[in-house]
Amino acid sequence: MRYLLLALCTSVALAWIPSPATADWFEDFESYDVGDGLHGQGGWMGWDDDPAFDAYVTDVVAYSPTKAVEILPTTDIVRTFEGYTSGCWTFTAWQYIPGTLSGQTYFLLLNTYVAGTDYNWSCQVMFDETGFMESYPDGAQLPWVPDEWVEIRVEIDLDADLQRFFYDDQLLYEKSWVDGVSGDGAVNIACVDLYGNGASSIYYDDCSLIPGDPSPAGETTWGNVKSLFR
Numbered sequence: 001m002r003y004l005l006l007a008l009c010t011s012v013a014l015a016w017i018p019s020p021a022t023a024d025w026f027e028d029f030e031s032y033d034v035g036d037g038l039h040g041q042g043g044w045m046g047w048d049d050d051p052a053f054d055a056y057v058t059d060v061v062a063y064s065p066t067k068a069v070e071i072l073p074t075t076d077i078v079r080t081f082e083g084y085t086s087g088c089w090t091f092t093a094w095q096y097i098p099g100t101l102s103g104q105t106y107f108l109l110l111n112t113y114v115a116g117t118d119y120n121w122s123c124q125v126m127f128d129e130t131g132f133m134e135s136y137p138d139g140a141q142l143p144w145v146p147d148e149w150v151e152i153r154v155e156i157d158l159d160a161d162l163q164r165f166f167y168d169d170q171l172l173y174e175k176s177w178v179d180g181v182s183g184d185g186a187v188n189i190a191c192v193d194l195y196g197n198g199a200s201s202i203y204y205d206d207c208s209l210i211p212g213d214p215s216p217a218g219e220t221t222w223g224n225v226k227s228l229f230r
Contacts, residue, residue: 025081026208029067032057038069038077047076047193049115055194063094063149063205070203071105075196080113081209084158084189088212091154091192096203097127099146103199104128107152109192111177111185120190121181123154123165125172127202133167136181140173149205158187 027042037054038044046053053076055069062068071077091109104126112120124136127144134141144150145168153166156177163180165172178185194204 024208024210026206026210027079028064028206029057029062029069030065032067034059034067042079044077044079045115047078047115047195053077058203061096061203063096068096068203068205069194070201071194071196072201073103073196073198075194077195078113078191078193079207080191081189084209085187086158089156089158089189089209090212091156091189091207091209093152093192093207094149094205095152096149096205097144097146098200098202101127101146101200101202102129104197105199105202106193106195106197108195109154110190111180111188113190113193119182120185122163122177122185124181125165128199133172135165135173138173138175142167142170142172156189158189161187 032038032041034057036057037051038057039046039051039054044055053074055071055075055077057067058070059067060070069077093107095107097105105128107123107125107127108121109123110119111122112118125133126136127133131143131146132141133144150168151166153169155164155166157163158177161176161178162174163177164174178187189209192207196202
């Protein structure tokens with residue numbers, strides 16, 4: 001099944017000709033002012049549409065060029081998507097975790113999200129102060145890299161019901177998308193959820209969701225992804 005996923009996604013990537021009309025989503029946080037909350041802007045909202053869970057734009061660290069978003073201890077920020085119900089997709093985010101991290105912070109992708117009503121999780125990865133990340137519920141682990149920008153990449157094949165999670169180009173897990181966390185989910189990419197969970201601050205930058213694999217050579221870079229939206 002792994003080779004089938006790679007073949008399907010590569011064929012989609014090669015067949016897809018990027019243009020402004022067919023580009024999907026990317027977020028580099030450059031359109032906001034430093035100190036802005038994301039809630040209510042650019043499709044972002046606090047969990048259950050509650051601004052108390054907001055995240056804020058910062059220039060303390062950035063992957064490119066000058067701004068990123070800070071995930072505070074109180075943050076639970078969601079960016080919703082519509083129409084992602086078939087085909088191969090790649091979700092990419094650049095993450096910066098200070099070596100002084102305390103607590104546990106989460107990166108999540110949901111297949112169902114209706115604020116205050118209905119939720120189903122496909123991807124749940126926890127990063128904690130021990131220096132390891134762990135996926136739920138399978139318990140796969142990798143060490144995370146402190147004080148550096150590192151790529152998170154989730155390759156999703158909705159037609160084959162498969163997802164693969166990479167951290168710094170290392171495979172953390174491969175499993176079902178529909179049954180990845182909660183079970184009995186939908187063939188759909190509903191949202192990304194960046195959850196502070198009371199942990200000290202971490203940062204994200206240059207997030208994207210595009211068809212197939214943005215780099216057929218296997219080296220995903222923000223330059224490659226950002227060029228698709230010009």
